[in-house]
Amino acid sequence: MGEISFIHLSDIHFRRTSGNSYDIDRDLRNAVLMDIKYNLKKDVGNVNGILLGGDIAFAGQEDEYRIANSFLKEIAVSMGKGECNIYCVPGNHDVDQGITRQSRSVYVAQCDIDSAQNLDDADWILEKYMLDSSNPNLLYKPVEQYNKFAELYACNIDSKKPIWEKYFELDNNMKLKLVGLNSCIISNHDDHKEEGIDREMIIGQSQIPKYEENIVCVSLCHHPVEFWKFIDVVQDRIDKRIDVQLYGHKHEQAVSKTQERLVINAGATQPTRGKDWRPRYNWVSFECFLKDDDRHIRVKTFPRILSDDRDRFIPDKDNCDIGENYFIYELNIDKKRKKNLYDYEQCSFPPKESRIKEINLEEMTKEIGYDFLDLSDVQRLEIMSELQLIRDEYKGKSASQILDFVLADVKKKGCLEKFYKLIKKKQI
Incomplete structure (x- = not known):
């Protein structure tokens, strides 16, 4: 098909x-x-x-x-x-x-x-x-x-x-x-x-x-x-x-x-x-x-x-x-349906606090990227500045355009967990 x-x-x-x-x-x-x-x-x-x-x-x-x-x-x-x-x-x-x-x-x-x-x-x-x-x-x-x-x-x-x-x-x-x-x-x-x-x-x-x-x-x-x-x-x-x-x-x-x-x-x-x-x-x-x-x-x-x-x-x-x-x-799509339809006790997904430790890196990175895009322009800039992720070539580009490069830099620097925590802090 x-x-x-x-x-x-x-x-x-x-x-x-x-x-x-x-x-x-x-x-x-x-x-x-x-x-x-x-x-x-x-x-x-x-x-x-x-x-x-x-x-x-x-x-x-x-x-x-x-x-x-x-x-x-x-x-x-x-x-x-x-x-x-x-x-x-x-x-x-x-x-x-x-x-x-x-x-x-x-x-x-x-x-x-x-x-x-x-x-x-x-x-x-x-x-x-x-x-x-x-x-x-x-x-x-x-x-x-x-x-x-x-x-x-x-x-x-x-x-x-x-x-x-x-x-x-x-x-x-x-x-x-x-x-x-x-x-x-x-x-x-x-x-x-x-x-x-x-x-x-x-x-x-x-x-x-x-x-x-x-x-x-x-x-x-x-x-x-x-x-x-x-x-x-x-x-x-x-x-x-x-x-x-x-x-x-x-x-x-x-x-x-x-x-x-x-x-x-x-x-x-x-x-x-x-x-x-x-x-x-x-x-x-x-x-x-x-x-x-x-x-x-x-x-x-x-x-x-x-x-x-x-x-x-x-x-x-x-x-x-x-x-x-x-x-x-x-x-x-299967994960989304389970998340939205199963009772919490039956759901196979761990609480949000522990998910970063338990899901594979590739899947986790993608989800974190979506959370990053949900933030305001100012919030994203603050996080990138704190983690020294800003590049000159990003000027004038949208967050969705630079996301893959940001995530690659985060993994290269070994600061994925800190990146994740900063996003969650901004969401709160």
Whole structure:
């Protein structure tokens, strides 16, 4: 079986005028197509389709999705295929705000949910609307055109199917479950009512995936968790159950790694031009392998960015491992499930205080590295300064880029245990 891979795009923002003779984004889309045609297969195998992280359209209009569908067919041709699988979720630009402005019933329902004081109440109100036999799909009216587009790929959503799930075979009796979440159920013309402030969205608890045997869970959602209401109630469950989380919306590429999960906030493929306009997209592959009798998931991500001269897409070296055109994240999936599901007394893992003495060096180093990345920039700098780990060539590079070199220096100096203790002290 080996690896399975996807092209990951977000925030394409097709307008009804896209594709005309004066469309300034035509060359950008062609750059994506050429990058896929000439570079994808050199680095990535077994491409299973395209992941669209929302904001496919600009105003949720039928013409915009027709143009988007044509572009996706062009991608399939660039991949050497007649067609390819598409997996998509809605973004706030896929909401037809004309409906939310003109339909009082839709707007009142959204405000009713938004007024809830806690997540349980929001879920209870949402359930009332979804079970209303007179109009169960009222809240899906604003994404009606999106749903017509998504239905072509079996990714449409409604009161009976608030999320979609797709399964893919991996090695070692493991499956990848791809879950499409809807973060736009209350999105409307009030989203940017306060200038510079995004209104928080609601992700109902019914969208949190359940635990399943032999499954690694990957989510596709438009709004990152910092844009969710009541996130303090669901953050822990999200991180425990969703191993790889793919988001969009912010138009900024950002990666966060912990022992529990990998989060990729994708840069926008076609955002509005401005001072910091740098279109991006990703190739992402997943592979399951055995190590010390545990199954591990390796996620290999190739971040792509438009070159300075706007001529082609190139590797985004600022978000790659040093010396590579990708970054790698590995997760011991069996260990994570045991940690989160077994009673503490039954769990085979020793208390945190003694783990540094009892687990093998390679595994321990990786875990310590993830803890190091979780610290603030100031905390990491303080630790590196105390242990004399700072090098001139690290200037301007992110912690994730220099992590492997820092860990190698720590082991070479024989100060791994002190490094570990300093991290734990900072965490406290």
